Amino acid sequence: MQFLFLGDVVGEMGMQLVARYLPALKKEFKPQVTIVNGENTTKSGRGITQKLFKDLMKAGADVVTLGNHAWNNQEIFSFIDQTPNLLRPLNYPGQDVPGHGWTQLNVNGTQVAVINLQGRVFMEATDDPFAAIDQLVTELQAANVNVIFVDFHAETTSEKKALGLFLDGRVSAVVGTHTHVQTNDPQVLAHGTGFLTDAGMTGPATGVIGMEYQPVIQKFLTARPNRFAVQTTGAGILSGCVVNVDAHTGRAKKVRTILIDQDHPYQNV
Template structure:
């Protein structure tokens, strides 16, 4: 089974890149499962709304994951409970959290699950992601789920790698999001789990992780607060990865990073 995962969609340019290239990627790569992280999809680069969610699904996503900006757009509370294909971090604290932290799918007779987790280092307080996913995996294994994909939305490389090694052999893949820069460490862990520290972002390439660069530089120079706005000019980038999973045992066989940018034009 081929799984295509597209990294954090940022702003209008990110949506344009998804609209332009996701249908082409699906046509050429023919993945059986397509996942897109859409937590930065709004014009201001924080949160998602129903219109953008539906557009990402129309472009070819089967599941849309979120992250620490899940609640930044209040419109989400109007529709997240009505769809199982938009998932927020599983380990959000509190009772009666809107939405779901994972999605169950049946893909040509294969039971698959997509899980969204959020890290705790340099992030908002959440429940323990290790304990929460332990509980969920016990349920999924009891229900004979074979293919399990984890979007690990976290700030530090250590927390992402620790989660991947903790889950090695129990899930098909752990792929990091949030830091918006694609890392060069895609590989299969010893027990069969695919890992990539960060899949990277989809959006403006001529900024600092999607934001206009001048205010970011000014903050570094002055240590004073600056208002960050999404870059709307220049070239775009699409970051993703393709994972080949054995549908019988759920172990990954191969993981390949994908990047489309001004330096790496798309070639079918």
């Protein structure tokens, strides 16, 4: 079983890259499940709208995950409860959190769970991601759901790797998002969990993690607040990964990264 995953889609350019390349990538890799992180898809780079969610699904996503910008666009509260394949982090605090932190798919008779989780180090306060995922995975395993994919939206490499090792052998894959920089560590951990610290981003390549670089530099120079805007011109980048999983055992066989940019052109479009 193949999982195709695209890292944080940023702004209009990110959406254009998804529309252009995702159908071709699906044709090449033939994934059974395609997951896209869409928490930065709006023009401002913060949040998602119902139209953007539908556009990602139309381009080929089966599940759209979010992260710390899930609530930045108020429109989400009008539709997230009715869209089980749009996931906000499982460990958001509160008793009546809108939406869903995970979803279950039937893939040719195999039950597959996709989970969205958010880290706590250098991030907004949330409930403990380790405790939340531990409880849910225990429940899924009791229900004989062995194929489990986790998008861990977190800042630090240490927290992401720690979660991967914590879940090693219990889930099929842990793939990190949020930093917008693809890491060079695709691997299968000792007990069969596929792992990648960060899938990277899909969007403008010439700014600072998708934003125009001049305001960012000014903030570093002056230590004063500045208004950031998504880069809308220049080259683009598409980042993600493919995880091959044994559908019977839920163990990963291989993790490989996907990178499309000026230095790594994609020929199959």
